[in-house]
Amino acid sequence: MTSLPDRFRAAARGAGATAPDADLDAAANYLLGRWSEPQRHYHDVTHLASVLDVVDRFAGLAPDPDRVRLAAWLHDAVYDPRALGDANERDSAEFAEGLLLSLGVPEEVSTDVARLVGLTAGHATEESDPDGELLCDADLAILASDDERYVAYTSAIRREYAHVPDDAFRAGRTQVLTALLELPSIYRHAEIRAEWEDRAQANLKAELEDLA
Template sequence: MTSLPDAFRSAARGAGATADDADLDAAAQYLLGRWSEPQRHYHDVTHLASVLEVIDRFAHLTPHPDRVRLAAWLHDAVYDPRALGDANERDSAEFAAGLLQSLGAPDEVSAEVARLVNLTAGHATEEDDPDGELLCDADLSILAADAERYTAYAGAIRREYAHVPDDAFRAGRSRVLTELLNLPSIYRLAPIHEEWEERARANLKAELAELA
């Protein structure tokens, strides 16, 4: 089984980074340190590994899978549950561009990975954006989990927002779930939609009813 640092190095190389192996490994370890920060209960290394697993499984559906893999590594590089609006995604995108440039990635790649990271703020993609669709679908794959894993996910999200009073959390979380349910499709790529859409919507509706 490929280790996460090996997976990062492979994706960076595949996307055109020219830094040597030592610098790529150092970047991977630095990112894993970020993904292991104490405020993370769901947005942690387990989430990163799960997103990468989905991307690997459906990599054939996208023209630039290594860019998508790098965006997965970087989409929650900055994660503060107290941040307002899309600040985490914006800061992660800015960080992504800077890191990839420092690793010798082409400017086009750095800019594109930053664009992909920004998409995870609302998980809304334009037409004909299979790279963006795969990243968003992979990021939302937890929504189609079995009941036990979904319950664990919802509990982990609550722990990340432990600073928010119950009433405010229920209102905010209900708004997020409703926005997801109002998307024309939670999952955009056809094979993923066919496999996961129905189960994800059932999970979201069940949690929404519980919150009410």
């Protein structure tokens, strides 16, 4: 099995990085350190690997899959459960662009990866953005999981927000789920939607009932 640092190096090279392999490996290990921070119970290395696996599986749907892979690595590079609004996504996007530029990734590519990272704030994409659609679909893949894994996911999210009182958490979580259900569809790519949409819709609706 290919290691995560190897996968990062391959994606960076595919996106045009010119830095030495040692620098790419150092960046990957630095990112893995961020993904392993103690406040993360769901947004951790397991989530990163899961998103990368979905991107790899459906890479043929994206014109620039290596950009999507890099965006997957960087989309939660900054993650503070106490942050307000879209601050984590904005900070992650800014961090992504700076890191990739430092690794010799062309400016146009670095800017585009940062744009992709920013999409994960609301998971809303433009009509013609297959790269963005794949990243968002991969990030939301957990929503279509089986009952046991979905319960583990929601429990991990609650632990990340342990500082939030129950009433406030229920209100906030309800808002998040409702916003997802109000999207034209949870998944954008037709192939992914056909496989996962019904299950994800059922999971979200069942969670909303529990929260109520």
